[in-house]
């Protein structure tokens with residue numbers, strides 16, 4: 001059952017000119033509510049912004065003296081701009097835990113695929129699987145690259161791709177994913193987070209090589225708890241599902257990619 005909690009900011013660090021690392025003391029959200037990476041918090045972003053904004057949990061820790069959760073976000077509009085102006089000691093009001101997160105099993109071997117601000121929700125999974133993961137991370141250009149060193153430290157291999165070729169492989173992540181799967185498709189699953197066109201291409205690659213694939217979908221949200229239909233997406237079987245309540249993570253085969 002999601003709860004509203006007022007959380008003190010304990011760290012606020014810029015990762016580039018528009019992306020922030022924010023760590024919050026979240027108390028019982030971790031201990032009692034089991035908050036974990038890949039779920040999201042619905043964050044109140046100041047008085048002028050009535051609707052909360054969904055931000056994924058990069059990772060959540062049982063830490064002394066308070067449990068913490070790290071959110072990594074990019075400034076897009078008024079809400080995230082307000083959030084980027086918070087500093088250590090400020091208080092932020094969140095609703096959570098929300099959403100399901102990726103389904104993973106102990107000892108599994110995962111291929112993590114992230115695009116842009118879809119990279120942070122995979123960090124907790126990379127760190128939790130102790131050198132047993134391969135990560136493919138895509139960004140628009142070298143100056144947008146974030147978290148590469150953290151992934152490098154905890155993954156078996158990492159591959160960087162940029163749209164303009166200014167760092168790593170020139171092009172989108174799905175070409176790299178196909179090259180990896182052509183040599184080795186012995187993964188428990190692909191876990192992917194990023195823009196919808198990227199998720200669609202990765203889902204197609206996974207299907208072509210017969211590898212299970214979970215995708216974390218992004219939709220604009222209002223209530224965040226399944227009450228307003230604001231975030232409904234079309235599924236392959238003709239039904240609609242709520243990204244906030246049924247997701248944001250879905251089996252790639254469940255999603256209707258043609259709408």
Ligand SMILES: Cc1cc2nc3c(=O)[nH]c(=O)nc-3n(C[C@H](O)[C@H](O)[C@H](O)COP(=O)(O)OP(=O)(O)OC[C@H]3O[C@@H](n4cnc5c(N)ncnc54)[C@H](O)[C@@H]3O)c2cc1C
Pocket residue numbers: 040053054055056057071072073074075076077078079080081099117120121217218219220221248
């Ligand atoms: C489940 C979920 C998890 C998310 N996790 C993160 C995260 O970890 N880090 C992060 O930076 N962002 C994340 N987002 C996106 C984030 O919620 C939006 O960027 C934010 O709500 C924009 O609010 P704003 O007031 O700053 O901008 P607005 O003024 O509301 O919008 C500014 C621009 O952002 C676009 N936008 C708004 N909402 C979304 C959305 N949900 N998805 C894509 N584009 C949007 C708008 O179309 C517009 O172009 C997540 C979204 C969802 C649904």
Ligand code: FES
Pocket residue numbers: 220221222223224225226227228229230231232242243244245
């Ligand atoms: S945001 Fe209201 S139903 Fe998902």
